[in-house]
Amino acid sequence: MASQTSTPLEYSTKQNEMNILGFWIFLGAEIVLFSTLFATYFVLEQSYAGGPTQSDLFILKDVLIETFLLLTSSFTMGLAIHQMRGNNKNAMLFWTVATLLLGLGFLYYEINEFNHYIHEGLTLQTSAFGSAFLTLLGTHGVHVALGIGWVIALIIQVVRRGITAVTARKFFIVSLYWHFLDVVWIFIFTFVYLKGLM
Amino acid sequence: MKLDEFFVTGDPLILGSQIAIGLTMVGLVVLITYLKKWKWLWNEWFTTVDHKKIGIMYIIAGVLMFFRGGVDGLMMKAQTSRPNMEFLDAQHYDEVFTTHGVVMILFMAMPLLIGIINVVMPLQIGARDVAFPKLNALSFWTFFVGAMLFNISFVIGGSPDAGWTSYFPLAGSEFSPDVGNNYYAIALQIAGVGTLASGINFIVTILKMRAPGMKLMKMPMFSWTTLVTSVLIVAAFPIFTVALALMTLDRIFGAHFFTVAGGGDPMLWLNLFWLWGHPEVYIVVLPAFGMFSEVIATFSRKNLFGYTAMVVSIVAIAFLSMLVWVHHFYTMGNSAAVNSVFSITTMMIAIPTGVKIFNWLFTMRKGRIKFTNAMLWALAFIPNFTIGGVTGVMLAMAAADYQYHNTLFLVAHFHYTLIPGVVFAVFAGLYYWWPKMFGFKLNEKIGKWHFWLFVIGFNLTFMPMFFVGLDGMSRRMYTYSESTGWGPLLGISAVGSLVLAAGFAALVYNIYWSFRYASRDIGGDPWDARTLEWATASPVQEYNFAITPQVTDHDEFWLMKKQGRNTIKKEDVKDIHMPSNSAIPIILSVAMGIVGFFLVFEWVTLAAIFSVLIIGGLIANSFDYDDGYHIPAKKVWETEQKWRGDL
Numbered sequence: 001m002a003s004q005t006s007t008p009l010e011y012s013t014k015q016n017e018m019n020i021l022g023f024w025i026f027l028g029a030e031i032v033l034f035s036t037l038f039a040t041y042f043v044l045e046q047s048y049a050g051g052p053t054q055s056d057l058f059i060l061k062d063v064l065i066e067t068f069l070l071l072t073s074s075f076t077m078g079l080a081i082h083q084m085r086g087n088n089k090n091a092m093l094f095w096t097v098a099t100l101l102l103g104l105g106f107l108y109y110e111i112n113e114f115n116h117y118i119h120e121g122l123t124l125q126t127s128a129f130g131s132a133f134l135t136l137l138g139t140h141g142v143h144v145a146l147g148i149g150w151v152i153a154l155i156i157q158v159v160r161r162g163i164t165a166v167t168a169r170k171f172f173i174v175s176l177y178w179h180f181l182d183v184v185w186i187f188i189f190t191f192v193y194l195k196g197l198m
Numbered sequence: 199m200k201l202d203e204f205f206v207t208g209d210p211l212i213l214g215s216q217i218a219i220g221l222t223m224v225g226l227v228v229l230i231t232y233l234k235k236w237k238w239l240w241n242e243w244f245t246t247v248d249h250k251k252i253g254i255m256y257i258i259a260g261v262l263m264f265f266r267g268g269v270d271g272l273m274m275k276a277q278t279s280r281p282n283m284e285f286l287d288a289q290h291y292d293e294v295f296t297t298h299g300v301v302m303i304l305f306m307a308m309p310l311l312i313g314i315i316n317v318v319m320p321l322q323i324g325a326r327d328v329a330f331p332k333l334n335a336l337s338f339w340t341f342f343v344g345a346m347l348f349n350i351s352f353v354i355g356g357s358p359d360a361g362w363t364s365y366f367p368l369a370g371s372e373f374s375p376d377v378g379n380n381y382y383a384i385a386l387q388i389a390g391v392g393t394l395a396s397g398i399n400f401i402v403t404i405l406k407m408r409a410p411g412m413k414l415m416k417m418p419m420f421s422w423t424t425l426v427t428s429v430l431i432v433a434a435f436p437i438f439t440v441a442l443a444l445m446t447l448d449r450i451f452g453a454h455f456f457t458v459a460g461g462g463d464p465m466l467w468l469n470l471f472w473l474w475g476h477p478e479v480y481i482v483v484l485p486a487f488g489m490f491s492e493v494i495a496t497f498s499r500k501n502l503f504g505y506t507a508m509v510v511s512i513v514a515i516a517f518l519s520m521l522v523w524v525h526h527f528y529t530m531g532n533s534a535a536v537n538s539v540f541s542i543t544t545m546m547i548a549i550p551t552g553v554k555i556f557n558w559l560f561t562m563r564k565g566r567i568k569f570t571n572a573m574l575w576a577l578a579f580i581p582n583f584t585i586g587g588v589t590g591v592m593l594a595m596a597a598a599d600y601q602y603h604n605t606l607f608l609v610a611h612f613h614y615t616l617i618p619g620v621v622f623a624v625f626a627g628l629y630y631w632w633p634k635m636f637g638f639k640l641n642e643k644i645g646k647w648h649f650w651l652f653v654i655g656f657n658l659t660f661m662p663m664f665f666v667g668l669d670g671m672s673r674r675m676y677t678y679s680e681s682t683g684w685g686p687l688l689g690i691s692a693v694g695s696l697v698l699a700a701g702f703a704a705l706v707y708n709i710y711w712s713f714r715y716a717s718r719d720i721g722g723d724p725w726d727a728r729t730l731e732w733a734t735a736s737p738v739q740e741y742n743f744a745i746t747p748q749v750t751d752h753d754e755f756w757l758m759k760k761q762g763r764n765t766i767k768k769e770d771v772k773d774i775h776m777p778s779n780s781a782i783p784i785i786l787s788v789a790m791g792i793v794g795f796f797l798v799f800e801w802v803t804l805a806a807i808f809s810v811l812i813i814g815g816l817i818a819n820s821f822d823y824d825d826g827y828h829i830p831a832k833k834v835w836e837t838e839q840k841w842r843g844d845l
Binding site for chain 1: 397401407433434441452813819
């Protein structure tokens, strides 16, 4: 069993080490993917084609709530991994479910946000700005939704099998993914919302 | 949509293909059923996770796609063989040059290279398999499904017709309302998933699974080029993923990324496409360089000259390849300063490439060269590729490029880089590693026919295109008048393409002949080679190495032979862990193909419904805890005794 001093359980086998390294490289590819979407947004952010602009659309309060929910979920995910390393299955599941709820809260607000934009007259078809902005935001949102499904699948596996080298590795990987989405959101928050409201 | 819009109708050539495809498919199903081979196919091939079998499937698919892309090429050559030819109309010609480009780059070059990497790289570094065998199968099946989806376009719905680069606004739904360009956007997306997965898989394999003692700087050159190419894949393919997704959104969902109407920018597509597209050229050429390095070292009976310089140059080439994309559109409104920067970066690529050329030449110097077929391809590569390289430097000069841009000069240039650079390499690699894959050599005599017909045909086909290009003929022109004076040169070019095709036919005949008659008694090391893949049986045992080799230096297998270390002891043989076969990769990929097909026809609801299959496949995979099985030491020992003889 893993203790504080030895190698963490998720790194205990060669295959686990390779899976985790492979996922880091995948996150590298994801960085390229999001960078491309950001670059596209920066190219097209002023192309309104007569449609609404950033200052017509963004409501800082809602965005702050989303940010708060997602950042907190990253923290609770960290706590879940901490409990996993201490081999406390129940505490780990508690913090995972907390993460899940925060993630769902984020998605709820994001869907509301999309509704708000449609209401204000901004869709994918309105303007190049609309296309670029909604695609960037939507890609992040789809990632969060997939992450939620993934976490649910892993909760079932941990409940059934307990904390083993395999489930620990899977959980560690989903936590990397979750933190990554958080980092992407910080960039969206800064370079899309704050910059758009300046 | 009516049925007569669904199937392409009204062209006798395509009607012929439809009938031929239908008959071939029925024939295959009947044949497999008659031979009772379905179960065998499913268990041994469709669900396999063995890197060697996956590699062979890649190679078979690549050769088939080579045929298809080649037929496209021959049709273009027939159409331009004489002035005012009326073999193909403009629309059909547009479709043919588009599919020729896409098929040759993405469905011929890529799978042949990834196939050979799959077979050879794990053996070269002394590994049991790649890091993620099941993911490897998924890579193959997504590639295969993507390729098939792309290929059915010419009989169902119509092929893409905006060129392999598919520039906007032409490729947008306003100017290309048919489904053809949807096929482009979606089939390439599906295939791209697999390529990215391969890239990640190979990086982890090389970083984590090298045999003990094999430091990175002692790794065979082909594995080095695989590593660098894989890094390029991870860095470049997501850009294409996004570009294709944006294209799909523009075409199917009315977004405005590249359409001027909503404030979009067609130049954004060009930038994104070439940000991927230029590294892609090096993704295919670097492993080819690696193959030449292995072949030249083996048949010169010397170790590779300037190993460190070779490694530094491939890394430099990979780095520079990300910084040159604008040279594809010097003429499209950049400032002189921007063009100058990209001119310089482009010309800089000639430096590491030149270093490699000289290293190959120095490897041969004072070597005892054996003129096997594999070596002949490597020898032909050097001068032919250099012509491609030098004309590349001509094109790199932005001011001069205003003359060459979009002419046949450019087309000739990139065929002179990609055919000697990639196709010759694949041939060299196939002749070289064929015994490792199948347990017999390809015939050297028929191989000579293949070699001379192909090399002469290649030069006859593409050399005249430099001159008509300089004379002003733009690429993608489907017809020209007699007064241009291009007729004779293009006629020679068309004859050349027939010689080229005869060369390909000789390869196919060689494979058939050798399969029937070649000796099976060739041992593990028929070429007296240098690297670890030759320390295995031919064809390779399913578990690769009975005992993980201990590596001391470069060309370890050569040293093992010299020092008499190429034996194993019974007490060292242990049980070997193997991964189980899995049906998930093929099912998941077919599901992606179905969803993709519905998206092509813009049946969005159906696509959404069938996406459940993909999600289901992912969930099934997450809950799959199959841990594989072990081959007992006794069985391993028996297998080793059988091929090694006197143990």
